Each structure stands twice: as structure tokens, then as C-alpha cells.
Amino acid sequence: MTEKRNTRRGMLTGGAVLLGAAVVGSPGTAEAANGNALLIGRANTGSAETKLTNSGTAPGLNVTSTAAAHAALLTTKNKDRWGTWAANDAAGQGVGGAVRADGRQNTGLSAGTVNPKATAITARNTAGGASSMRRAVVGTATPTAQPKLDAFHDRNFWGGGGEFAGTNGLIGLATDFGGYGVLGIATEASGVGVYAEAPPDQTALLTLGNAFVQGNLSKSAGSFKIDHPLDPANKYLSHSFVESPDMMNVYNGNVTADANGETTIELPEWFEALNRDFRYQLTPIGDAAPDLHVKTKVAGGTFSIAGAKPGQEVSWLLTGIRRDAYAEAHRIKVEEAKPAEEKGTYLFPQGFGKPASAGIRRQRPR
Secondary structure (H helix, E strand, O other): OHHHHHHHHHHHHOOEEEEOOEEEEOOOOOOOOOOOOEEEOOOOOOOOOOOOOOOOOOOOOOOOOOOOOOOOOOOOOOOOOOOOOOOOOOOOOOOOOOOOOOOOOOOOOOOOOOOOOOOOOOOOOOOOHHHHHOOOOEEEOOOOHHHHHHHHOOOOOOOOOOEEEOOOOOOOOOOOOOOOOOOOOOOOOOOOOOOOOOOOOOOOOOOOOOOOOOOOOOOOOOEEEEEOOOOOOOOEEEEEOOOOOOOEEEEEEEEEOOOOOOEEEEOOOOHHHHEEEEEEEEEEOOOOOOOOEEEEEEEOOEEEEEOOOOOOEEEEEEEEEEOOHHHHHOOOOOOOOOOHHHOOOEOOHHHHOOOHHHEHHHHOOO
């Protein structure tokens, strides 16, 4: 009896009790280190891994916080290390997050950082072969969002990327000057940095503000769309772009001929540096002018006309072909054969009586 009472007293005052994968320790208990059991209720330090392995179907570790506004699990990053590192094996997930179905505004996985140059979550998938179809990050806002995406396309667009579904599929916010809200980079010659698609007659990409394209902009059609000047609250007004196969610039204006029926048109100082192969059109206003003609062609920033009646108004139109450095290096291919992987597909399949699945853009995403 004496030996049993002493053992019980040691457990209460100076010993440690092993509970599953952890130890409830008193202040006198040694630190957990180098793979030993964790001590509940005090700081744990170690220079080797402390592992928890579970061969069953239940979670290896389930941490729940019953206090309001407190985290169930907190990990802190120290310099160039990770606060939490999650790796998946086979078809598993490195990190999984689920939200309650009771309509509350919960977040399945939330990550924040107090350092503007730090990264809240880093997800990486380095698997090759067939496993490369696994995603580094998977996020679903509602249980019905993914089926809607599957019904929209006829191929798996999301093989190597992330799925973000809901009212806003993906939100990117740049908080530093010069940053990018969304950055898409294609490393292969046939890749697409950012791909956007919408049903017919819907908007695939909307920009509120200026847009800049450093490179060629190819499109099936183009127009401006504004509030109708005569009924801006109820109508829109659209005009199509002026197109040409040879990078043409268009300039025009009205001038008044002098007493000799002549006048000189002055052009911007950069005009001849930007343009070549000039073409002219002259239209007399108010009366015929059979002798109206271009007297001198563009030279030194001007060209002149003659043959109008004294004091007559003349409309002129002048075009030029771009000759700047970028245009010279990137001439538009007016006619070109489709590459082998795009033959048999169409930019506008419906116009040729083909199904939507024959569209080239439906074939491109991988």
C-alpha cells in the first residue's frame, strides 16, 4: 500500500502523465525534445521532429477552440521557415478546409500576414506524369459551384491550376505600388497567360479603367460602346473600329484655299518618323473644283493642294503606314495557315454550322 500511495503522490506533484500522443506535465517535468512526447500546458522545444502518425481513417490531429474569436491552431513563421508545411501523399490533400452549411459567413481556410512582403500561403505541386493533374490549391465557395463549371466546358480546364468558384471566382488585390492584382505567365510558346471565357454574347473580361497591351492585339471584331447621346439612361450607341491589313494610320481635316485656290497643310513634327507610303484624298465643298489636286507631297512636315476656287473649303484625308520600330518588327500576317494542332477547329464554329466543341479556344486550355 505504501508503494502505491507514493506512486500516486508522484503523479500529482512532480511526475508526468501520458495521454495518448501527449503528456500532461507539471512544472518539474523535463522539456519535450528530439521526438519525445509533447507536454500539455507548457512550452515545448526540440531540435528533432515530433511526429504523430495515424493509420486509421480519422484525422491524425484534431484541434478545436471553444472560445470565441480565438484560433484553434496557430503556427508562427520564423525568418525563412514555414509556419505550417503541408504535404500530400498519393491522392490526398496537403491542406483541406471546409465551411459550415448553416449559412454563416465562415472561411474554410484563412491565412493572413502582418508583413506586406511576406506570403500568407505557399502551395506547390511538383508531381509529374499523371499526378500533375493534382491541384496545388483547391477552393470551393458553394457545393453547387463546381457542377456549374463542369457544365460550361467540355474538357478539364483545371488540370494543373486552382479552382475558385462562387460569386467572385478569383480576387486579386495588389497593395504595393507597381504590383499586379492578377499575374498570369505562360512559359510555353503555345500557352496562355490569362484565359477568360463566357457564354455567347456575355462578357469574358471586364476592365474598369485603362487597358494597355504591349504586343499585338488580335480580335474577331471591335467597337466602342457608350451611353447613347440622345437617350443615355435607356440606350447604348456602338461603332465598329476602322480596319486595314497594313497597320494604317488615318488623318483628316478641312482647310480654306487662298485667293489662288491653294493652301498648305502642316503636319505634326513626328508624322514622317511614324508613317510612310502616303495616300491622299481631296473633296471640294460647296462647288465643283475639277482642277483640285495635290500640288506637293508630304515633305518636311507639310503637303500642299491647288486647283480649288478662291476661298473654297476643302476636306482632305491622308493615310500612312506605320514605320516605327515596333511595327517594323511585328508586321501583321494577313494570311497564315493554322498550326497543326488547330487545324479542323474554328474561332467561330457556329458561323460554319459547327458545334461549339469545334471552337479553337475550347481546345486550347489544358
